[in-house]
Amino acid sequence: MRIWLDTEFNGFGGELISIGMVDEHERPFYAVLECTAPTPWVAENVIPKLAFDSIDRPALQMAMRRYLCQFNEIEVIADWPEDLAHFCALLITAPGECMALPPLTMTLCTYAPEPSEYPHNALHDARALRKAAMRGLL
Template sequence: MLYFLDCEFNGFGGDLISLALSGEAGELYLARTEEELNALDAHEWVAEHVLPFLSLSDARPDVLPLAKFGRAIQGFLATDAEPVIVADWPEDLMHLMQCLIIAPGQMVQIPDLSLRLMHASAYPTEISDAVQHNALWDARALRQAVLG
């Protein structure tokens, strides 16, 4: 099954802030705890364009410590025998892969996973009320852009 991925992070090459997967079987939206976010020393652009939009009435994340993201992803993908993750930016895939590592030499147990990097633009989108730079809305917009 296809899952469309988007991540928000603290500037290019920065720490992960939130991660979302939007697919036919449902959605997963994760954000780091307030304590972890406060410790990031947010980039000015991120503080203005990302952090205020982490939690919206129609896009509320599960707030977890970053160390627990991998287990949440594991649980979300557990029933899909062959998930395919689609992203439009390489750094999103990098952050997803890092979440799956839970200790040196250990990763969460997930089904065989395929990754697909596409040259696609999620915006502008036809989805009304979409909020750019919110990981869940961006994943939804990418899904809409690719699948129509």
């Protein structure tokens, strides 16, 4: 199953704020983490678009595992390396422990040909990536 991924984070190299994923059949996953000290740009452009209450990291990881384990194989597709880095960091559940998942690969496509309908919302941006891929633009 191909799954398109987008994340929002607190500035370059900053902590994860939200993660959005959508599969080939448009089944979504979206979660938000608390951001207590957003950068000015993030406070203006990302925080107002989160649209969900925040949960803690272990709850996000549990929900993400449930979402991903419904598939037999997974290809995660993103358009920015930091999205994949945040995704991979969520796979680590404790020192020396990783989330048990079906076989998983990752693909980085380094441009998005069309903007999201609601930019800087991770789920809407993931949907835009999926839409572009389904139209053959990626």
